[in-house]
Amino acid sequence: MxxxxxxxxxxxxxxxxxxxxxxxxxxxxxxxxxxxxxxxxxxxxxxxxxxxxxxxxxxxxxxxxxxxxxxxxxxxxxxxxxxxxxxxxxxxxxxxxxxxxxxxxxxxxxxxxxxxxxxxxxxxxxxxxxxxxxxxxxxxxxxxxxxxxxxxxxxxxxxxxxxxxxxxxxxxLPERELAAGLAEVIKYGLIRDLPFFEWLEAHIDKLTALDTDAMRYAIYRSCENKAEVVAADERESGERALLNLGHTFGHAIENGMGYGVWLHGEAVAAGTMMAADLSRRMGWLSDAEVARMDAIFRAARLPLEPPGLGADRYLDLMGLDKKVLDGKIRLVLQQGIGRSVVSSDYDVAALRATLESPLHG
Amino acid sequence: MxxxxxxxxxxxxxxxxxxxxxxxxxxxxxxxxxxxxxxxxxxxxxxxxxxxxxxxxxxxxxxxxxxxxxxxxxxxxxxxxxxxxxxxxxxxxxxxxxxxxxxxxxxxxxxxxxxxxxxxxxxxxxxxxxxxxxxxxxxxxxxxxxxxxxxxxxxxxxxxxxxxxxxxxxxxLPERELAAGLAEVIKYGLIRDLPFFEWLEAHIDKLTALDTDAMRYAIYRSCENKAEVVAADERESGERALLNLGHTFGHAIENGMGYGVWLHGEAVAAGTMMAADLSRRMGWLSDAEVARMDAIFRAARLPLEPPGLGADRYLDLMGLDKKVLDGKIRLVLQQGIGRSVVSSDYDVAALRATLESPLHG
CATH class of the missing domain: 3.40.50.1970 (Rossmann fold)
Structure with missing residues (x-):
């Protein structure tokens, strides 16, 4: 223990x-x-x-x-x-x-x-x-x-x-639920812990096979990351918002498809790739980094293709999200693997392009 | 202001x-x-x-x-x-x-x-x-x-x-609601502020007539008393429980008669007199002190006769109250005017007598 x-x-x-x-x-x-x-x-x-x-x-x-x-x-x-x-x-x-x-x-x-x-x-x-x-x-x-x-x-x-x-x-736990949990584990690496992301790249197959030692380490390190963020920012005014990587897009997917069709973690994974796509369009993330993200999510057996709801429907669904500040949608985006940022300083045309056709721009 | x-x-x-x-x-x-x-x-x-x-x-x-x-x-x-x-x-x-x-x-x-x-x-x-x-x-x-x-x-x-x-x-404000508010004002004098109680005895008629200066002072001093108690005990583990004088009995009256029949402050006033009655039966409060309490509530135009629900029904209603500790009902009782105490050290026969026939024992 x-x-x-x-x-x-x-x-x-x-x-x-x-x-x-x-x-x-x-x-x-x-x-x-x-x-x-x-x-x-x-x-x-x-x-x-x-x-x-x-x-x-x-x-x-x-x-x-x-x-x-x-x-x-x-x-x-x-x-x-x-x-x-x-x-x-x-x-x-x-x-x-x-x-x-x-x-x-x-x-x-x-x-x-x-x-x-x-x-x-x-x-x-x-x-x-x-x-x-x-x-x-x-x-x-x-x-x-x-x-x-x-x-x-x-x-x-x-x-x-x-x-x-x-x-x-x-x-x-059903396999889909295990994969959905791995999406959140991977998230901690993406937002603030590059060494953990690299460890995950090396051990993702052990995790899907439920290896005890690997799983205990992954849970401990995930909780450690989250605990550090939460202790620093209990009421979600600053750094804690980073934990919402993939969640604004993900909530739109869950809500747009009806709750329960997509598992939360599945929607977060697909939403994270949408955030990655927008980051790439803005030049914050390289094609190679997007490919590494894509590869680890796929190895975790997560679906990455978001439903084609259309940009207008997505924007409408995202407008109701709690992470809105004075009417402007703030998003958690990637400036490299292991470094997420909260930003409202993004190109709206690029956002629409991501929403219309993620991963294909 | x-x-x-x-x-x-x-x-x-x-x-x-x-x-x-x-x-x-x-x-x-x-x-x-x-x-x-x-x-x-x-x-x-x-x-x-x-x-x-x-x-x-x-x-x-x-x-x-x-x-x-x-x-x-x-x-x-x-x-x-x-x-x-x-x-x-x-x-x-x-x-x-x-x-x-x-x-x-x-x-x-x-x-x-x-x-x-x-x-x-x-x-x-x-x-x-x-x-x-x-x-x-x-x-x-x-x-x-x-x-x-x-x-x-x-x-x-x-x-x-x-x-x-x-x-x-x-x-x-309707007269009944004004009187119900005065019940809570009087409560602060009873639980911890004898000089305020004496001021209220002298000014109760000005308050029922809505004299501005008297009312501002009464509100200020009431809030001051409550603020002191709350600041010392925000989560209601200790002294704050004193603010519930009359409330365990009062909630039973409100609940037993159906919410809305008695105003909250009316039920608190009648409940406070039930607490006074029990305190008197235990020798904690003199007949003269009970009479002073009775007089000021009457001057504030409050009803003091609780409904005759019977002791068993009262006890049942009181058992659901939040102020229960490990199955034993704690009550706020009087040890003189200006001094309330939280106690589960009371005589159950006396409590039943109060519930059966308050003010007539």
Whole structure:
């Protein structure tokens, strides 16, 4: 087991990474205010891991409530959130009850947001079971739900007490989901860590084969990168925006196609290549660098061809994004591999060209 | 105009108290990140004050969106919250858009919660138009909504940029609402400020007659008391709980009778007398002190006779309250006027007697 501490002043919290962590109640017990937890999970994860997590807690004298939600991004909404509130109230959960999110990013975002807002805030623990949530959504305190008019429009910044990233859970992950998680891993190399990108180029096949040592290192280094960014900029006023590489384009793809058609990580990968294409058109990125990016995403088995929605539809979808500043869309672009920048200083004609025909300009 | 600063580290904010503040755009302008605001108000307040607030802002070049909600505690729920989100999204409001709450506690709680959660947090300004919201809900950062199973069950701690308490708005306030606000004013004297309580005994008639100087002083001193408590204990782990004097009983009254039948301040007054009754039965408060409390609430024209729900129903209603600690109900009780304490060390038989027959034991 490796442990990384996210430094957020009085809200410092540890991320443990390793095998079999799910069943180690001793890791969770010191963080409980009282011996009552509500485990929030979904119908896919529950049969695989709910009892593995719950039974050792019960054996340690913890009262365990479980809340099983429907599975999927389409359920990351206020109706599902209300299912959590209802269960917590019906079970008379109090301010000292700890919520535990067991599942992927959707479960984590919903549970974290419920924890942030139930009784104006209760403690919570993240037990992410997908690669994407282990390297991304469980670090940094972003929680929230979607709205019919936009993704993640309602939410809160709220930090967990503890994150348990159990590598064993990745063995039950569908291949598409593993690839989507690798897209976020690769992102950390692209935005700020060239040596990690080079390590990934050398080890991408081990990661797709779920080699334990390679995977633990990739998760640790990803979390380390994200933790550094988040600790420096908790409220996303500056550097944290770099983490959104590929996300403005990616959200437009997800939203334009209907949530759930593309996985988030798939959309981010395709969106990152759109950002690369725009960067190349502006002379910030060489053809060779674009080719390296293309190659590693393909080796990770990610789809890179964005849907042809047309530039006008893309611009409309991107206009609703949170990363808008005074009406002007800011984008995360590449100035070489390992160096992303946030910029609104780009050529609009080049942007339209990218949106009309990415990778073909 | 008097100004009080609430000290919350980097989130220090001013409360301005005086006449005609609503129309002084110059007080608001320095707090805007960009010249766009969304004013949230209700159907009762809008015809009285919306244009008085909005026009000077427009004259100063600010883009103003208004969101007019239905009026009443019954609408402090997720459906009304969604009306705010929808309007903000339809108008493409961004992270730099400031929300302005114009109205009483319900508008303030809803708007503050929308501000806390829209795009994970946007700035907001409170313009409370009732005495209750001027002395209570606009100070301290509590925001939230009700749930069918309990009041204020969903919410966040979130501080405004600025509070404008305009005394002129009290002239359009119904008498019952003025009295409900006075209940909270009296509360500050009871919990921690005996000299203020004595001043109130001498000036209660001026306050019910809306004397300007008396009212400004009462609001200032109430906010000062609350600000001191909140600054010392922002997250309600200790002293802040004293502000809930009368609230555990009061919430039970409001919930038991159905929200909206009793005004919040009315329920708090009756609940405070129930707490006084229990304190008297335990020998913590003299008959003479109970009589002084009874007299000032009556002079403020508040109803003091709680509904006869029966002890079992009361206990059930109180069990859902947030101030529960490990299954034991903690209550705010009186050890003399000007000295409240949080205690779970009370006689349960005495509590049942109070619930069965307050003021008659």
């Amino acid at each position: 490796q442990t990384l501490n996210v430094e957020l002043g009085d809200r410092r919290y540890p991320i443990h990474i390793g095998r079999g962590l799910l069943a180690q109640a001793a890791l969770i017990l010191p963080h409980l205010k009282r011996k009552q937890v509500a485990i929030v999970t979904n119908t896919t994860v529950a049969p695989l891991y709910l009892e593995k997590l719950a039974q050792p807690l019960r054996d340690a004298g913890v009262a365990v409530i479980s809340i099983v939600l429907p599975d999927g991004e389409a359920y990351k909404n206020s109706a599902t959130l209300n299912l959590i509130y209802d269960a917590l109230l019906e079970n008379r959960c109090e301010r000292s009850t700890t919520l535990i999110a067991l599942g992927g990013g959707v479960v984590g975002d919903l549970t974290g947001y419920a924890a942030a807002t139930y009784l104006r805030g209760v403690p919570f623990v993240q037990v992410p079971t997908t690669l994407l949530s282990q390297v991304d959504s469980s670090v940094g305190g972003k929680t929230g739900i979607n709205h019919p008019l936009g993704k993640n429009m309602i939410g809160a910044f709220y930090q967990p007490q503890l994150v348990l990233a159990d590598i064993d859970t990745l063995h039950t | 008097q100004t009080l600063n609430v000290e919350l580290g980097d989130r220090r904010y001013p409360i301005h108290i005086g006449r005609g503040l609503l129309a002084q755009a110059a007080l608001i302008l320095p707090h805007l990140k960009r010249k766009q605001v969304a004013i949230v108000t209700n159907t009762t307040v809008a015809p009285l004050y919306l244009e008085k607030l909005a026009q000077p802002l427009r004259d100063a070049g600010v883009a103003v969106i208004s969101i007019v909600l239905p009026d009443g505690e019954a609408y402090k729920n997720s459906a009304t919250l969604n009306l705010i989100y929808d309007a903000l999204l339809e108008n493409r409001c961004e992270r730099s858009t400031t929300l302005i709450a114009l109205g009483g506690g319900v508008v303030g709680d809803l708007t503050g919660y929308a501000a806390a959660t829209y795009l994970r947090g946007v700035p907001f300004v409170q313009v409370p138009t009732t005495l209750l919201s001027q002395v209570d809900s606009s100070v301290g950062g509590k925001t939230g909504i009700n749930h069918p199973l309990g009041k204020n069950m969903i919410g966040a701690f979130y501080q405004p940029q600025l509070v404008l308490a305009d005394i002129d708005t009290l002239h359009t």
